Structure formats: C-alpha cells, structure tokens
Amino acid sequence: MRPLIRMAWATSRRLLLLMSPLLAFYLALMVVHQVTKRGTDIPAIAFTCMFMLIIVSTFQGLTFDVEGFMASLPVTRAQLVRTKYLLSFLGLLAGLALTLAVAGLAHALAPGRAAAPTPEELRSAVALALVDAFGLFAFLPFVHAFEPSRGILAFSLAAILALAASLAGWGLDGAADLFRFFQRVLAQPAPALGLIGGLLAFGLLSLSLSTWAYARRSF
Amino acid sequence: MANLLELRNLSKSHGAFNLRDVDLAVPAGTITGLIGANGAGKSTLLKLVLGLLPLDGGEIRLFGEDARLGGARLRQRIGFVQESPTLFPLLRVDELGEVVAPFYPRWDRATYRRICDAFELPRKTAFARLSQGSRMKAALALALSHEAELLLLDEPTSGLDPLMRRDLLDLLLEVIQDEGRAVLFSTHITSDLERVADHVAILKAGRLVLAGAKDDLLESWALVRGGEELLEGPLKDRCRGGERTELGLTLLCEGAGSLASLLPDGALQERPSLEDLVYFHDRGKESLCAR
Incomplete structure (x- = not known):
C-alpha cells in the first residue's frame, strides 16, 4: 500500500497547494473571529478544517477520473479500497489537528481575548470528527459500488431519505442531532468507548461492503 | 516460442455488446495487432486481460498462469496504455514518473527520461495542460519504463502525428528485440500494422473473424476482380466478403494458392492489403449474394 499512499500524497499535496489560499483565508478569519469575540468556536473551526481536508483526501482520486488507471496498476482492488479508507481517516485526523492548532494559535496570539479550548470544546471537536467518520463510512460504499458521480448521487438520495425518515419517525434532524448525541455520550468514559467501538464496527462493515x-x- | 498471453473461449456481455469465443495467443518476441471497427471489442478485450472488466466466461493465461489468480503480481510484468489516457491532471510529467515508479520493481528512471525526451514531452508541465497527443505519449512513457514483458496498448497511435507515430512503432520494434517480450496493440490504422505487426487479429462485432501471422494471412487470401460471373461459379464458396461497384465485383477469397483454376476468363487475382482483409471481412458476402 505504500506506493498508493505515496501517490495519493503527491496528488493531495498539489491539491492542497491549490486550495491553500482559500484554506488560509478561512483559518485567518477564524483566528480573527476568536480573538475579537473573546471566546472559541471550536465546532465551527473543526467543521471547516475537517470538511476541507476530507475533500482533499477522499475526493481527489474520485473526481480526477483516474480509477481506471489506478486499477491497471499492480495492486489489488482491496488495497485500493483500504488506501481510500486510510486516507479519509488521515484527512479527518489532520482536520482535528488543524482545529486544535488554530484554537491554540488564537490563544497564543491574544491570551486575554481568546480562551484556551476547554475540555467541553475539545469534546465537541471529537464529536464532530465522529459524526464525519460516521458519514464517511456511510458514503464510501456508494462511491466504490458505483462510478463516483453516480455514487455521490445515490448517497445523497439515500441520505435525504434517511433524514426524512428520522424527522418523520423520531423528530431528529440528522447530523445536528447525531452531533449532540455524540457530545453527550462522549462525556462518560464507558459510553464513549462503546460509541467508538460501535463506530469501528460500522467502519469495518463499510470497508467490507466497499x-x-x-x-x-x-473500468 | 512461449505464449505470453493466451485467451481461450473468452466471452463478455456488456450491455448490448457481446464478445464471444475469442481464442488468441500472443507469442514472445512478436507484435500482435488487434484491428476492427469501432465497437468491435478491441478495448473490451484488452481490459479483460488486465482485469479491468470482470470475465463472463473463458480463460486468460498470462505468462503461463491463470490471470485471475495472478492478478496484481502479473500486472507488474505488463505495460498498459488505455485509449484517451486519464492520469493525475495536477501532476507534472516528471512527477508522474516518480509516483508510478514504486509500483514496479524494474522501473528505470533513465529509460523514462529518455523516452520523455524522445517524445519531446515537457517534463515540467502538468498532465492537464498537455495536448491529447502528449497525454498519450506520457502514458506510453510510463508503460515503457519498467521493462514490461507484455505491452497492451489500446489505440496508442491515435492522436500522434505521422512522425511521432513512426517513432513509436520503431520503439515497439526495439522492445521486441528482446525475445522475451511481446506487444499486443489495437489500432484503426492498418498501415501501422503493415509496418510492425508479426501477427494480426481481426475483430468484428465481438467475434474474432481472422487471426494469424500477418504474412501467412496476406499470402493465403486474394482479391479477385471481375464481373457478376464471379458469383456464379465455385469461387462463391471461397468468398468471405466483397463489394459491388460500377466497375464490377471485388471479392475477398481464401486459398489464394489454388484460386487460379477457378477464375473465370477476364478475372484478376491480386494480393490484398491488411486494409482489404479488414474491410471485406467487415462487409461480408451476404449483401452481394442477396441480389
């Protein structure tokens, strides 16, 4: 898998470079926002950072229409899928790390105005990362089963149907409620471990399906 | 001479298209040209060999092994260029070489540079900025730089100018100087095959209608020109295709060596070109006889 990761890093690096002005603008805006508002807004930062880095790590191979070329290389299809999962996970981790770096930078620049992230806020960031992981595990089988554009369309339709069902059945509004639920669960060690274990199991099921x-x- | 690739009773259904009962062997030290009209199944066949499409039936043997079992390991010994290659658009030509190299233990950086230079490829230019012809050259450079024993090339000369086309064909001839290597390439351009192919396989609507050593095929088939009387005698049974023009009939007949005694007065026998073989096999003789 090492050559695949190296290849993905080379393409992601170039994509990151292209996106860097936009990413830098958002991050600077968030640092300014934190400093001027006398507080941190970790979930908002985490959402932006993770979203951007997941886009880079997960979508770059899909949107460049190189799947046929990748499948012609001397690697197995299973290795290609595992690499995609690994890269998505790394993108998520990088997003989480960037979130903490931004919050830490704001605090370092203006310690009196931007508070250091509290444990509560850090838990929110982790909860958001888990929501993203849940979304990725649900999404990836679709793009592996179909070609990317059809996979994204099929996932979107499935997500809309699931959201409609959860609203009609339980009055839950999807990701936001999931986020709040994860936040609550993460507050206690045992349920938190259970949640992470459950997500890992869902991830393994997703990987097998993909x-x-x-x-x-x-191809 | 060992066969690097053997296809046995290959079949694949793909929407309305059916590839049926294809048997083909590519011996080491040879160039085999795969030719046929659009939609004849050339790309499908190459993709099946590489495992890009699941096989419905039949067997593919690569280097003497079952391709389905060998999979990724056997692909290390294959160089593949797809029609209209799409590679990572943001990477420069030299970066493409760097990221592909780790997949192949026998990757040779110097060869990659030499081929890029021979193709006049701008190594510092991103793939997305290359012209269609240059994209094909970049894909060819990748396929030719890891000492692949078997090269599978899907329309490699399309989009290349005549000079570059000739350079590529010379390069393929250079490749098979090593008698352990072989090339299977699909093309529409029969003159490319005339120039370099040792073996030819003609596909028509998913069926292999003719395959064999190029010189043997050209020797064993003949074009016969004459009037309507060509279809009235025993020649009709030897005919595999033909056309009717204002000047008369032209038939493609097999068994060139023994045709002379069957020719009516005034009929002319000629050696066909590869283009004739493809064209008249594609035409068939049904339309001629239906009249």
Whole structure:
C-alpha cells in the first residue's frame, strides 16, 4: 500500500497547494473571529478544517477520473479500497489537528481575548470528527459500488431519505442531532468507548461492503 | 516460442455488446495487432486481460498462469496504455514518473527520461495542460519504463502525428528485440500494422473473424476482380466478403494458392492489403449474394 499512499500524497499535496489560499483565508478569519469575540468556536473551526481536508483526501482520486488507471496498476482492488479508507481517516485526523492548532494559535496570539479550548470544546471537536467518520463510512460504499458521480448521487438520495425518515419517525434532524448525541455520550468514559467501538464496527462493515463492491466494478 | 498471453473461449456481455469465443495467443518476441471497427471489442478485450472488466466466461493465461489468480503480481510484468489516457491532471510529467515508479520493481528512471525526451514531452508541465497527443505519449512513457514483458496498448497511435507515430512503432520494434517480450496493440490504422505487426487479429462485432501471422494471412487470401460471373461459379464458396461497384465485383477469397483454376476468363487475382482483409471481412458476402 505504500506506493498508493505515496501517490495519493503527491496528488493531495498539489491539491492542497491549490486550495491553500482559500484554506488560509478561512483559518485567518477564524483566528480573527476568536480573538475579537473573546471566546472559541471550536465546532465551527473543526467543521471547516475537517470538511476541507476530507475533500482533499477522499475526493481527489474520485473526481480526477483516474480509477481506471489506478486499477491497471499492480495492486489489488482491496488495497485500493483500504488506501481510500486510510486516507479519509488521515484527512479527518489532520482536520482535528488543524482545529486544535488554530484554537491554540488564537490563544497564543491574544491570551486575554481568546480562551484556551476547554475540555467541553475539545469534546465537541471529537464529536464532530465522529459524526464525519460516521458519514464517511456511510458514503464510501456508494462511491466504490458505483462510478463516483453516480455514487455521490445515490448517497445523497439515500441520505435525504434517511433524514426524512428520522424527522418523520423520531423528530431528529440528522447530523445536528447525531452531533449532540455524540457530545453527550462522549462525556462518560464507558459510553464513549462503546460509541467508538460501535463506530469501528460500522467502519469495518463499510470497508467490507466497499471491498466487495469494488471487486465487481468495471473500468 | 512461449505464449505470453493466451485467451481461450473468452466471452463478455456488456450491455448490448457481446464478445464471444475469442481464442488468441500472443507469442514472445512478436507484435500482435488487434484491428476492427469501432465497437468491435478491441478495448473490451484488452481490459479483460488486465482485469479491468470482470470475465463472463473463458480463460486468460498470462505468462503461463491463470490471470485471475495472478492478478496484481502479473500486472507488474505488463505495460498498459488505455485509449484517451486519464492520469493525475495536477501532476507534472516528471512527477508522474516518480509516483508510478514504486509500483514496479524494474522501473528505470533513465529509460523514462529518455523516452520523455524522445517524445519531446515537457517534463515540467502538468498532465492537464498537455495536448491529447502528449497525454498519450506520457502514458506510453510510463508503460515503457519498467521493462514490461507484455505491452497492451489500446489505440496508442491515435492522436500522434505521422512522425511521432513512426517513432513509436520503431520503439515497439526495439522492445521486441528482446525475445522475451511481446506487444499486443489495437489500432484503426492498418498501415501501422503493415509496418510492425508479426501477427494480426481481426475483430468484428465481438467475434474474432481472422487471426494469424500477418504474412501467412496476406499470402493465403486474394482479391479477385471481375464481373457478376464471379458469383456464379465455385469461387462463391471461397468468398468471405466483397463489394459491388460500377466497375464490377471485388471479392475477398481464401486459398489464394489454388484460386487460379477457378477464375473465370477476364478475372484478376491480386494480393490484398491488411486494409482489404479488414474491410471485406467487415462487409461480408451476404449483401452481394442477396441480389
């Protein structure tokens, strides 16, 4: 898998470079926002950072229409899928790390105005990362089963249906409620471990589904 | 001479398209040209060999092994260029070489540089900024730089200017100087095959209608020109295709060596070109006989 990761890093690096003005602008805006508002807004920072880095790590191979080329390389389809999962996970971690770096930078620049992140806020960032992980695990089988554009469309339709069902059935509004639920669960060690274990199990199921579907794809 | 690639009863259904009962062998030290009209199944066949499409039936043997079992390991020994190659658009030509190199133990940086230079590829230019022809050259450079024993090239000369086309064909001839290597390439351009192919396989609507050593095929088939009487005699049974023009009939007949005694007065026998073989096999003789 090392050559695949190296290849992904080379392309991601170039994409990051292209996106860097936009990313830098958002991050600077957030630092300014934190300093001027006398407080941190970790979930907002985390949302932006993770979203951008997931886009880079997860979507770059899909949107560049290089799947046929990748499948012609001397690697197995299972390795291609595992690499995609690993990169998505790394993107998520990088987003989380960047969130903490931005919050820490604001605090270092103006310690009197931007407070250091509280444990509560850090928990929010982790909860958001878990929501993103849940979304990725749900999303990745779709893009491995279908070609990327059709996979994104199929996932979007499935997500809308799931949201409609959760609103009608339980009055839950999807990601926001999931985020609040994860926040609550993370407050206690045992339920937090259970949540992480459950997510890992869901991740393994997602990986198995993606591997099975990708082995049957035509390029 | 060992076969680097063997296809046995290959079949694949793909929407309305069916590839059926294809048997083909690519011996080491040879260039085999795969030719046929658009939609004949050339790209499908190459993709099946590489495992890019799941096989419905039949067997593919690569280097003497079942391709389905060998998978990724066997692909290390193959160089592949797809029609209209799409590679990472943001990477420069030299970076493409760097990221592809780790996949192949026998990658040779010097060869990659030499081929890029021979193709006059701007190594510092991103793939997205290359012209269609240059993209094909970049993909060819990648396929030719890891001492692949088997090269599978899908329309490699399309988009190349005549000079570059000739350079590429010379390069393929250079590749098979090493008798352990072979090339299978699809093309529409019969003159490319005339120039370099040792073996030719003609696909028509998913079926292999003719395959064999190029010189043998050209020797064993003949074009016969004459009037309507060509279809009235025993020649009709030897005919595999033809056309009717204002000047008369032209038939493609097999068994060139024994045709002379069957020719009616005034009929002319000629050696066909590869283009004739493809063209008349594609035409068939049904339309001629239906009249």
